Amino acid sequence: MPSPEEHPSGPLGPGPVPGDHEVEALRRIAATVNSNLELSAVLDAIVSAVSAFTEWQLCWVTALDVPAGVAEVIAREDRLTYSGDSQQRIWPIEGIPARDLIGGTGPIVVDDAQQSPYRFYADDARRRGYRCGVLLPLREPYLDGRPLVLAVQRRTAGQVGDRALAFLEAVADLSSVALANAGKVADEQRNIAELVRATATLRTGLAATLEGRDGEEILAAVADTLDVAIVVAHHNLAPMFVAAGQSWPPPGKGAADYAALARDEIRRQQGTRGHGASPDVPPPVRVKVTELLPGSERRLWACVLRRGAVTRVETALDSLVNVAVGIVVGRSLLATAAQDKETDTALAELVRRSPSDPLALRVRLAALGLPPPVRCRVVRISARSPVDTDLRRVLSDVHSVLRSRRVSGVVVGWVDSSVVMVLPDTGDDHREAVAAIRGMLHGVAGIGTALTVAMSAPGEVPADGARMWAECETLTLAGVAGGGDVIAYEGFGALAFLLSACRDGEANRFVEARLGELRRYDTEHSGSLVGTLEVFLQCSARFQETARALCVHVSTLRYRLDRITEVLGVDLKDPDERFSLALACRLMRMVEASGTPGGKHL
Structure with missing residues (x-):
């Protein structure tokens, strides 16, 4: 190959300027870099141009996997030999000069590769006949992040001139440009692939949504x-x-x-x-x-x-x-x-005394997991002041949370501005059911003194739906279901039917007629005759048992009972009088629990 001439100056000022062959190689490399070809094709064209137009007959680009300790040849042009040795792709980093480029800026010039202290490099040089070599790091890494090295070799030993180094540095710079361009192209392709994949995923998801x-x-x-x-x-x-x-x-x-x-x-x-x-x-x-x-x-x-x-x-x-x-x-x-509307419709029909379409109601209940005739309880959660906007919002939160918890077998909906739950009856005591409902409501914001929670006695749906709803309504309107706790209709025992009297004023009038004078006497004299009468009646009019319950002497008890007889003008030996007074005492406590005006005298 002809030797390039040394030019005293060039277009960039004094210094080594590549000869015609190097210029042709750079022209072809530049054209390749600007061609937007795939990176592997660009690197192959670079090493091919260097080998074809310059004295560097063996040229390769190596990617260094430092953690693994190996170097991989990713582009090669060999005009020295065509044996199988020229196809070796993997080299140990410790055995080649590229090791000295790790973290450095280079270049490294090897005057005589056959005498190199790097054993694998020297052995390869002797086997393939090259002597002088130059290694330069590229500014840009490979697409996977590995650092790259441009390595060239020639047959003759000796020093490498400034012009040759300037040419090789230009090749390294163009190679770095190619890598940068390829990185941008790879990023764009990766972005396009990601957009396509995301679009396909979202299209599939939207199709599933429509289904x-x-x-x-x-x-x-x-x-x-x-x-x-x-x-x-x-x-x-x-x-x-x-x-x-x-x-x-x-x-x-x-x-x-x-x-x-x-x-x-x-x-x-x-x-x-x-x-x-x-x-x-x-x-x-x-x-x-x-x-x-x-x-x-x-x-x-x-x-x-x-x-x-x-x-x-x-x-x-x-x-x-x-x-x-x-x-x-x-x-x-x-x-x-749509599901909520169907649920609300079914529950509204369930609590009506005369469903508009009994068969449709049975179908709706079965779809909700309440196949008739299944035994259930009805729970009504309502605001004490239904016109309060903030309370309605709290009630809506309660409804949302209960729906999201998805308790097995429990149906939640809206009826008459109240949250309604229908839950299976397990046959346990009503106290067990109350505990279960408390567990469902635990941690729900808004359950407090502003809301009432009433639970009916068990019954079959749909046959007993109206009756269970009426029981919840009675507890709610009577005011005994308050304070955020769960009040069960069964908790009032045989006198539960009297709850309706607590809301229409009859209970107040009866209590006033039977106990009014005694309650006022206690208020005026700081006494406890009403309490004494209650315990006496609860102990079936037994003096000794009553005295023990009150922790007083029997003579003290007899004195109090005489005073009660005097104030009320009744005969405590008369069974009918005792029943009337016992009923008045029970109603008094129910009225007090309901918060009905006139019920707070003790």
């Missing part, structure tokens, strides 16, 4: 396929659904508390965030928030959590996923609304 499949299963599949976390939160920011891709830690506490991350971002956007990392610090997990049902009292929040750097494609994907989540949740809300 009426489970919305939670659809969102879980989207989160897993797109490697994101999805949180859907109530208007009060409580999570109603959380799912994460397989590469994410299972939802839990700390960094895996995806609901908390979503809640913090919602509060930050609303300007109500009280604590947490500064928004100026890029978080390890990004949260994209979309408000569903804006302007509604029952608005929801769809949140997509993604890890990694922020890119335009990732941002577009987040928006697409949020739209899809909104569609899936919206479809689920529509389906839920």
Whole structure:
């Protein structure tokens, strides 16, 4: 090959300037770099141009896998030999000069490769006949992140001139440009593939949504396929659904508390965030928030959590996923609304005295998991003040939470501005049923003094539906079902039928007629004659038993009873009088429990 001439100056000023052959090689390399060919084709063209037009007859590009300790030849042109040795792709890093380029800027010039201290390099040089070599690091890594080295060899030993080094550095620079371009192309292709995959996933999810499949299963599949976390939160920011891709830690506490991350971002956007990392610090997990049902009292929040750097494609994907989540949740809300309406219709028909279509009611109840004739109890949760907007909102929250808990066998709906639950009767004592209902209501915000919770005696549906509803209504209107606790109709025993008297004023009038004078006497004299009378009647008019219960002497008891007889003008030996007074005492306590005006005298 002709020797290139040394030029005293060039277009860039004094210094070594490549000769005609090197210029031709650079021209071809530049044309290849600008051709948008695949990276492997570009690297092959570079090593081929160097080998064809210069003295460097053996040229390769090597990727260094430092952790594994090996170097892989990813592009090669060999005009020295064509044996099988020239096809060796994997080299131990410790046995080649490229080791000295790790973390350095190079270049490395090997005057005589056959005398190199690197055994594998020297053995290969002797076997294939090259002597001088130059190794240069490339500025850009391979697509998988491995550092790259350009290596050239020639037959003759000796020093390498400045012009040759300048040419090889230009080749390394062009190779780095090719790598940078290829990286951008690879990123674009990866982004396109990700968009296509995401679009296909979302299209499948939307098709499944239109088919009426489970919305939670659809969102879980989207989160897993797109490697994101999805949180859907109530208007009060409580999570109603959380799912994460397989590469994410299972939802839990700390960094895996995806609901908390979503809640913090919602509060930050609303300007109500009280604590947490500064928004100026890029978080390890990004949260994209979309408000569903804006302007509604029952608005929801769809949140997509993604890890990694922020890119335009990732941002577009987040928006697409949020739209899809909104569609899936919206479809689920529509389906839920239709189901709720069907449930409310069935419950409203159940508690009516004369259902409009008994057969349709039986079909609806069977669809709700209450195949007639099944024994159930009815529970009514209502606000003490039905016109209070805040209380209605609390009641709505109670309904939403009870529905979301999905207790097996329990049907929840709305009837006459009250939340109604129908639950199977297990045959246990009513106290067991009360405990079960307390467990269902545990932790529900709003259960307190403002709401009443009444439970009927058991019965068959639909036959006893109206009767059970009437019992709940009696407890509610009589005012004995209050304070947020569960009051059972059976708890009043044989006198439960008297509850209706507590709400129409008859009980007050009867109590006043039989006990009014005695109650006023106790008030004026700070006495306890009413309590003494109650215990006496409960002990079946037995003096010794009554005295022990009151912890007083029998003579003291006799004195009190004489005073009661005098004040009331009654004969306590008369069984009819004792029954009338015992009934008045029981009604008095029921009226007091109901909070009926005039019932608080003791």
